[in-house]
Amino acid sequence: xxxxYDGTFDGYLTAIFYAYTAKEISHIYKEHLYAPSFLSSxxxxxxxxxxxxxxxxxxxxxxxxxxxxxxxxxxxxxxxEAETLGLNYLKLCYAHSDCINLAKNHDIIRQVDAINKRVWxxxxxxxxxxRFKEVRPMVFYAPIEPKHNxxxxxxxxxKKRFSDQHFIxxxxxxxxxxxxxxxxxxxxxxxxxxxxxLSKADITDAFESLFKTYYTxxxxxxxxxxxxxxxxxxxxxHKHLVxx
Numbered sequence: 001x002x003x004x005y006d007g008t009f010d011g012y013l014t015a016i017f018y019a020y021t022a023k024e025i026s027h028i029y030k031e032h033l034y035a036p037s038f039l040s041s042x043x044x045x046x047x048x049x050x051x052x053x054x055x056x057x058x059x060x061x062x063x064x065x066x067x068x069x070x071x072x073x074x075x076x077x078x079x080x081e082a083e084t085l086g087l088n089y090l091k092l093c094y095a096h097s098d099c100i101n102l103a104k105n106h107d108i109i110r111q112v113d114a115i116n117k118r119v120w121x122x123x124x125x126x127x128x129x130x131r132f133k134e135v136r137p138m139v140f141y142a143p144i145e146p147k148h149n150x151x152x153x154x155x156x157x158x159k160k161r162f163s164d165q166h167f168i169x170x171x172x173x174x175x176x177x178x179x180x181x182x183x184x185x186x187x188x189x190x191x192x193x194x195x196x197x198l199s200k201a202d203i204t205d206a207f208e209s210l211f212k213t214y215y216t217x218x219x220x221x222x223x224x225x226x227x228x229x230x231x232x233x234x235x236x237x238h239k240h241l242v243x244x
Contacts, residue, residue: 002042004031005083012075012083013052015045019087028083059090063098070101070112073119076149085111122146123153129237130158130169140167143199145239151178151187159185172199 003019005011007030019026031044059068067090074086089112093100103109132140140162151171155178158169162180169178175195177188190198 001025002027002029002034002037002040003045004029004034004042005045006031006047008047009072009075010049010052011045011047012086013055014048015083016087016090017048017051017055018043018045020091026084026087027081028087030083063090063093067093067098067101070116073116074112076152077115077119078147078149079115079118082115085115119148119150119153122148123150125233125237126150126154127157129233132167138165140165141170141198142167143170143172145173145236146171147236149174151176154178155185155187168198170195170198 001019001022001024003015003026005015005028012028015028019028027040034042036042056068059071071086071090074082074089085108089108092106092108100106101109104113126144126146130142130144132142135141149171151169151174154169158167158178159180164182165180166182167178167180170190171177172195175190175192177190177198179186179188
């Protein structure tokens with residue numbers, strides 16, 4: 001049975017609630033990404049807050065916060081079959097207790113750790129890769145296109161780093177944005193029109209040209225190592241780096 005959810009974390013937890021006790025082999029997919037198959041049937045799951053909360057509280061009380069974090073990172077990774085991996089991961093943890101996370105040779109634990117590592121690696125990369133433009137005095141805007149859905153994991157870092165400045169970090173791929181007004185920070189999902197208007201706004205920043213000049217003047221051409229540069233800064237990130 002394939003369980004389809006609405007793409008929210010609450011929807012995912014609701015799908016886990018129904019799929020966990022199913023006798024047949026179960027898979028979980030986002031509804032808008034699902035490709036129907038003649039070999040399996042599907043069930044559309046509507047987010048139910050009471051069911052989602054039961055799963056959430058059960059993980060906290062019977063397993064651990066660390067296991068809940070791992071499940072959340074699987075959801076944010078948006079990798080193929082990540083939601084089904086999360087379901088199988090929970091079944092494994094409930095069967096053997098939270099200590100199973102120490103079994104690093106187990107295939108499921110190894111996959112979970114690998115995805116968790118990839119998500120956090122991208123988060124830490126974007127701590128340094130985000131390039132802000134000043135759209136108004138002390139109001140900054142930065143577009144990004146990460147592979148994973150990492151905005152929720154970046155909020156606290158940038159709130160502390162730019163606590164006295166208004167800023168927007170705009171995920172163009174997912175049409176969502178972190179918005180901070182020096183008092184409150186929140187994640188907002190934009191309409192296609194809002195996202196398009198924001199991304200195509202005519203923004204000129206004098207500091208951008210200064211930074212390009214500085215970067216060019218300090219670059220030693222004879223010591224450039226493009227292969228090593230790509231290992232630290234993959235080409236998929238170059239689009240929004242003003243110095244490249």
